Amino acid sequence: MTRTLPDGTVTAAVPAARPADPPALDPPAAQAAALAVRDVRIRDDVNDREIVHGVSFELRPGRAVGIVGESGSGKTLTCRAILGILPAHFAVSGGSIEIVGRDIAELTTPQWTDLRGSTISAVFQDPASYLNPSIKVGAQIAEVIGVKTGLRRRAARRRALELLTAVHLRDPELVYDQYTFELSGGMLQRILIATAIAADPQVLIADEATTALDVTVQAEILDLLADLRERRGLALVVVSHDLAVVAQVCDEVLVMREGEVVEHGSTADVLYHPRHEYTRLLIAEHEQYGLDRYLAGEQRKELDSVH
Amino acid sequence: MSTDGRPVLEVADLEVHYGLRRRRRRVLHGVSLSVSRGETVGVIGETGSGKSTFARAVLGLVRASGGRILIDGEDVSRYSSRQWRALRRRGVVQYVFQDPLRSLDPDLPxxxxxxxxxxxxxxxxxxxxxxxxxxxxxVRLDSELFGRLPGELSGGQRQRVAVARALITEPALIILDEPVSALDSANRVGILEILKELRDAGVALIFISHDLGSVAGVADRVAVLYQGEFVEVGATHAVINTPQHPYARLLVGSAPTLRSAAASRAERDALRALLHA
Amino acid sequence: MVRRVLALPTGRLAVGVLSVIALLAILGPTLAPHNPLGTSALTLTGPSWKHWLGTDYLGRDVFSRLLAGSRTSVLGSVEVALIALAVGVVPGILSVYLGRGFEWFTLRIADTLLALPFLIYAVAVTALLGNGIPQAMFTVGVLVSPLFYRVTRAATLAVARSQYVEAALISGASIGWIARRHVWGKVLPPVAVALAQTIGVGFVVVSSLSFLGIGVQPPAPTWGGLLASDLGYLSYQPWAPIVPALLIMATVWGSNLLADAIRDVSGEAGRALLNSRRARARRLNPAEPIPAGGAAR
Incomplete structure (x- = not known):
């Protein structure tokens, strides 16, 4: 445990411990962005209020952007807008969303069906509720593979086992034949991630995907996401209420509050030079009440002198 | 810290089993802990580690199969359900649930x-x-909220109501099960500040969580529960800075932190391998 | 809840229909312009000023018979519902609290009752206890009581496992306290739905039985009996069964509509429904401002 050293010598290598910038990938298309969100606004028709007041970011392949905010800040609505699954009586009232260069406002239902899974995919907070409890999990992954890639049963099974291995499940053959109630939350989340990447999407949205998990399991899932990003060039949108989670995986952070983006910048900038009061609150919370209070005391003094 | 005074809670060699005969399995084994007035103890463990069972045993909701539980010096391990009800009515021990939306009756103001x-x-x-x-x-709530339904309050307000409910009988010990994990930052800090005030007022607190980080700011001592046993008990700074047991080390290494480097993936994998061995 | 039911158009309609039927039941016999049992030489006539709905095969005034028969029909269905309620609800709540033995026992009884065909049983019981609507309805009531038992039990189970009940237990509350304070309010809406639905079922049963001539001594009028006698003279008056049939249908429809309305306005689903209505109203009429308060999540 390097960072348990009290003198802080090892932990001084902070920026290096952040996920290093991925090797500069050549943009596959001219536009380069896997996902472009431009000034998206979302309105609630029930009381005629705008809930999200303009979110913009661009995501290139192999990069990760994080959205931090409390419940009701509009971060989940933004994700749902990107996926085209806004709840009833919510609607995008302004701005545009482009997935690999295609404006989603012009997509028809069959085009959406085609796009979801194979180009953009998502995992959410409560993995158990996204799986059918009466069907073996392997069959459920194979079904997605069958629908999305047209593989026959045998081949789909083989592919499913490959994916289960790719998400670091210890015994894929065993897990394939198990039901949801036999698996832990962390394992289910891995299975959902395996399903989400089954059709080789370019963008993966992880909306509070680790919130309900134990801390040690959360670390494993975050490791897995970082791994997928490095090896497959997956572009990630990581949504969380915890700044630390987002900081661990992302190169770029948006801080949202009450539907507004109050801070947007590179992770290092946001952590070390927060401009908005709310971002400072998020950081202060970790420093006063989190592990940061005990760890790397030296470092903190340095930072305090910077402010 | 004002940890002097006799312990409010003394748990010695607590054993809890679930199920009957063949299905009987051990949930807690040889668990000992004592909590004094004005002291805050964090009980950290993952899902299935037995941390909720520990709380439920102290509250008399599950029966211990061995060991002793003393509340305010009184041995409650052999209490009948009537004695338990009388004890609970005195309100010496109170409990705060993780999710106030579910622990407050949705149809009652x-x-x-x-x-x-x-x-x-x-x-x-x-x-x-x-x-x-x-x-x-x-708990810094406006009494205007008195007549509202829980669904009409924000998550933070609801949790404040739940804390106030626990305080109302002037308990000597409050057990809090992940009281801040469902809350956003501002409210989390608000609740933690209230808890600190309580501790200073001499109330003993047991803070149950899966996340070491969430109790680091308030707990004087930390007990790490792993597979039904306390594998590490000590002062908070000691457990965080020099954890001994592999699970405690993994716990510290997994907690998301802002600026200090988390343990590397390789380190975590090594610790996991050690645990599973 | 009454106010919320009345806020729905379907709720208002259901309450309207059922009120008219209830008025008929209360005032019908006194309003009847002719003696419902009085025969005359004018058999099977069409509607006229004297006989609004014509006369039947014995020359009796059909309109008077409909009015006079409404009380028996309505009282019978209400009796079914109330007996089912009384027999089903209490064991339903207790099955959750009185331990495994009682639970197993009541569940098996409920299964048994569900397996019995109630119409045939009602016929058999009237043969035993005497041919009368109360006897028949009592039997039917007992036989449909598993509906209430199940509904109450399901609602109670959900409450019994909730955290607020555990919180009350930790505060030292007794089972009685919990039942009064936390369980009752949650069990009431589903029971109200079941009650409205059972009144509809009861109505069909009363009508079916009286159609078969069971439970009512022949000259006494009921809607089902009218329907039966009208069917016998279909070739003379093909339109005659329409009126009693419409009345029966309207009542059953009103009961089911009320059951739906109660279900729609209670609980989480109710709030969602009201929200979507508000959103639709907003879209149709964007000029009208809508207060933002009370937005559900």
């Missing part, structure tokens, strides 16, 4: 949920409401 422990004690309605207002102020 918060006022009713708040004063319920007093009404159960037989306190008159008028007096109970009067006292309820005082406690609402103590």
């Amino acid at each position: 918060v006022e009713e949920s708040l004063i319920e422990p007093l009404l159960v004690q037989g306190v008159g309605r008028k007096e109970a409401i009067e006292r309820g207002r005082g406690y609402l102020a103590r």
Whole structure:
């Protein structure tokens, strides 16, 4: 445990411990962005209020952007807008969303069906509720593979086992034949991630995907996401209420509050030079009440002198 | 810290089993812990580690199969359900659930949920409401909220109501099960500050969580529960800075932190391998 | 809840229809312009000023018979519902609290009752206890009581496992306290739905039985009996069964509509429904401002 050293010598290598910038990938298309969100606004028709007041970011392949905010800040609505699954009586009232260069406002239902899974995919907070409890999990992954890639049963099974291995499940053959109630939350989340990447999407949205998990399991899932990003060039949108989670995986952070983006910048900038009061609150919370209070005391003094 | 005074809670060699005969399995084994007035102890463990069972045993909701539990010096391990009810009515030990939306009756105004422990004690309605207002102020809530339904409050307000409800019987010990994990930052800090005040006022607190980080700021001591046993008990800074047991080390290495480097993936994998061996 | 039911158009309609039927039941016999049992030489006539709905095969005034028969029909269905309620609800709540033995026992009884065909049983019981609507309805009531038992039990189970009940237990509350304070309010809406639905079922049963001539001594009028006698003279008056049939249908429809309305306005689903209505109203009429308060999540 390097960072348990009290003198802080090892932990001084902070920026290096952040996920290093991925090797500069050549943009596959001219536009380069896997996902472009431009000034998206979302309105609630029930009381005629705008809930999200303009979110913009661009995501290139192999990069990760994080959205931090409390419940009701509009971060989940933004994700749902990107996926085209806004709840009833919510609607995008302004701005545009482009997935690999295609404006989603012009997509028809069959085009959406085609796009979801194979180009953009998502995992959410409560993995158990996204799986059918009466069907073996392997069959459920194979079904997605069958629908999305047209593989026959045998081949789909083989592919499913490959994916289960790719998400670091210890015994894929065993897990394939198990039901949801036999698996832990962390394992289910891995299975959902395996399903989400089954059709080789370019963008993966992880909306509070680790919130309900134990801390040690959360670390494993975050490791897995970082791994997928490095090896497959997956572009990630990581949504969380915890700044630390987002900081661990992302190169770029948006801080949202009450539907507004109050801070947007590179992770290092946001952590070390927060401009908005709310971002400072998020950081202060970790420093006063989190592990940061005990760890790397030296470092903190340095930072305090910077402010 | 004011850790002097006799312990409010003493647990010695607690054993809890679930199930009967063949299905019988051990959930807690040889668990010992003592908590004094004005002390905050964090109990950290993952899902299935037995941390909720520990709380439920102390509250008399599950029966211990071995060991002793002393509340305020009184041995409660052999209590009948009637004795338990009498003890609970005195309100010496209170409990705060993780999710206030579920622990407050959705069809009752918060006022009713708040004063319920007093009404159960037989306190008159008028007096109970009067006292309820005082406690609402103590958790910094406007008594305007009194007549609202839980669904009409924000998550932070609801959790404050739940804390006020636990305070209303002037308990010596409050057990809190992940009281801040469902809350956003501002509210989390708000609740933690209230808890600190309580500790300074001499209330003993047991703070149950899966996340070491969430108790680091308030706990004087930390007990790490792994597979039904306390594998590491010590002062918070000691457990965080020099954890001994592999699980405790993994716990520290997994907690998301802002600026200090988390343990590397390789380190975590090595610790996991050690644990599974 | 009453106010919320009345806020729905379907709720208002259901309550309207059922009120008219209830008025008929209360005032019908006194309003009847002719003696419902009085025969005359004018058999099977069409509607006229004297006989609004014509006369039947014995020359009796059909309109008077409909009015006079409404009380028996309505009282019978209400009796079914109330007996089912009384027999089903209490064991339903207790099955959750009185331990495994009682639970197993009541569940098996409920299964048994569900397996019995109630119409045939009602016929058999009237043969035993005497041919009368109360006897028949009592039997039917007992036989449909598993509906209430199940509904109450399901609602109670959900409450019994909730955290607020555990919180009350930790505060030292007794089972009685919990039942009064936390369980009752949650069990009431589903029971109200079941009650409205059972009144509809009861109505069909009363009508079916009286159609078969069971439970009512022949000259006494009921809607089902009218329907039966009208069917016998279909070739003379093909339109005659329409009126009693419409009345029966309207009542059953009103009961089911009321059941739906109660279900729609209670609980989480109710709030969602009201929200979507508000959103639709907003879209149709964007000029009208709508207060933002009370937005559900």
